[in-house]
Amino acid sequence: MSVQALAGVIFYVSITRLQNTVGESIAFGKNAKQSTTYGEHDASHALDRTFSRIGSATQSGNLPWWEVDLRGYFTISSITLTAAIPYALYNKMGNAFVEVMNKDVSLCSDVQVVWCGNVSSTVTAGEEFTFTCNATFPVRYVRVTRLSTTNVQLIIGHVDVQGIGATKQYRSHYTPTANWRVYIPSLTTSAVTAGACGILCHKSHSCIDFSYRTTASTEANCLLTDKVVPENSYGLNHWTMYTLDSCL
Incomplete structure (x- = not known):
């Protein structure tokens, strides 16, 4: 098969994903993005414990969100959000909720979504919130959105995603x-x-x-x-x- 011929080829195969290393976040080093970025607090900072004191931060806006592409398909066992440490920053994760998806919601029209849980309205410095997700489909995207009736920031100290590779039969x-x-x-x-x-x-x-x-x-x-x-x-x-x- 030539390189040119591959452009229109559809593969139908079964992928067996290997089990993730215990304790290692499957989100580490993956592709993160957010609705806006405040200063130098890039979305990727929420995946690196080096930046966990402050992590990622959006600008103030309506329903600010953060998302990671896991760059593969997984069965999720838990997702842990950790609040930032500095005063007046840690509560900017309050009322955030977590969802998992099989496709990019900004590009695709037939996305499967499962709600995993939400953070309390009051958050303390460095507080952790762990959610389980009962998705019946292999997950590729994790999204965090902060609910508010006014313009707010979303600041996340750290995001840890635990899971194992999923076996998925699909066309690509x-x-x-x-x-x-x-x-x-x-x-x-x-x-x-x-x-x-x-x-x-x-x-x-x-x-x-x-x-x-x-x-x-x-x-x-x-x-x-x-x-x-x-x-x-x-x-x-x-x-x-x-x-x-x-x-x-």
Whole structure:
């Protein structure tokens, strides 16, 4: 199968996701975003304990939200939100609620959503709130939204997501981008065709994107990743990056 032919190919396979390491948040290092960003308090800070005193912060707005793309499909056992530490910041997580979804709600029209629970109206410094989610579908997205009748900030000290990889049978369409490749491969291997590289991505834990170049099959020409940032620079003209369509 040629690289060009792969653009329109639909794969139907069963993916067996591997069990997550006990104690390690499956959200760590994944792609986080939020409705707005206050100062330098990026959405990704809520996933890194280095920033847990303050974490992520939105600007004041109506129904501010924070979301993480788990870059794979999981059965969620628990989600823990930790409030910020400094005075006057920790209560800016009050009345927030947690949901899990199978698709990107900002892009897809047929999203499955399950409500997991909500934070109390009064929060103390560094307080933790743990929720269980009874989703009957494999989860890819976790979203936190703060309810309010006025403009408010949403500040989250830390988000921990526990779960195991889900076995999911689904169809996938990859969109190709020429002259790009994945930035931090989780697996570097070889494949005879781009289609074969795509099948390896299906079978590998949390693989969402992959890159392939036409070369000798014994060379490292197939890169799998669960990271987000691609690489585009001089010398990559033989690579093509394939990105999973999250709405399928």
